[in-house]
């Protein structure tokens with residue numbers, strides 16, 4: 001099957017040369033949305049443009065000087081996709097009125113990755129708000145043989161968030177609604193474009209924390225976190241997203257909505273399809289909603305300093321290479337400064 005989503009497999013040197021079978025796991029599913037809670041909590045201050053994204057745009061003119069086009073930098077071949085026509089733009093405008101971006105200045109930031117090492121030349125950025133809109137867009141692109149590149153907060157570090165050629169950029173920036181939160185179990189169900197930091201704030205106000213935290217939290221989306229299987233600062237304590245994510249809703253390349261948005265802690269029914277999409281970097285479908293288990297907020301946080309040098313300057317590193325003996329030193333009492341040797 002011809003892939004309709006731009007293929008990405010970042011562990012490979014030139015991933016765009018690999019044709020992943022985007023529709024391999026297509027199955028008919030119930031159309032989501034009908035059973036959703038009608039009142040979705042809106043997150044405060046959620047914007048499409050956030051500090052890290054602005055980092056890309058502030059220094060990027062429409063031509064993004066200094067960032068070579070990926071297709072000129074690497075020996076890559078454009079697969080035989082169609083190019084976006086005026087008719088296509090008109091159709092997108094009918095599906096998501098006022099959210100079809102073709103202004104080169106606005107597109108510039110979305111064409112360049114966070115590290116400013118990859119640059120595509122997409123001519124159109126689409127900003128759907130709902131899974132149904134994503135489904136309509138992908139169904140149309142599938143029929144028209146148009147390539148699509150999903151983009152969350154555009155903070156990914158392996159170039160997967162930006163097009164290689166002229167793929168349509170499908171941004172989840174406006175899919176930023178909390179669908180439900182259970183105050184006892186800590187199960188959060190939200191759209192994929194919610195910014196991680198905003199979600200953290202939302203659940204912390206309710207006595208919980210997000211099970212992941214990372215430097216890009218002010219910009220990255222929870223959908224992007226899942227698509228990259230992000231780890232981050234809380235990984236050792238709370239484990240991988242493969243354990244904390246309870247369910248997903250995904251729109252496949254042909255527009256089929258795969259509804260696995262369960263919030264069951266223990267779900268033994270059938271295949272665990274969500275695992276396919278965690279870490280898939282957008283190659284298998286667009287993650288549109290997430291159900292995730294949030295741990296209770298700790299009552300206190302202690303900081304331990306780990307040191308390999310003893311109070312008298314002795315070296316506590318082990319004789320064997322790679323072996324390290326560490327001392328855990330207590331923090332000074334409240335109000336007292338940390339002295340050398342403490």
Ligand SMILES: Cc1cc2nc3c(=O)[nH]c(=O)nc-3n(C[C@H](O)[C@H](O)[C@H](O)COP(=O)(O)OP(=O)(O)OC[C@H]3O[C@@H](n4cnc5c(N)ncnc54)[C@H](O)[C@@H]3O)c2cc1C
Nearest residue numbers: 152153154155156160215221223224227230231232282287
């Ligand atoms: C300062 C900084 C610190 C970081 N720290 C860590 C860290 O501690 N641990 C770690 O693991 N990573 C870290 N990262 C990288 C991390 O993977 C990304 O920042 C983040 O997870 C990507 O989320 P995003 O929304 O920005 O996705 P994007 O960058 O927009 O996209 C990343 C990939 O996911 C795909 N994608 C995005 N959204 C969706 C979706 N809804 N459905 C399907 N596919 C989608 C894109 O196509 C792309 O392939 C860091 C990055 C930065 C800039």
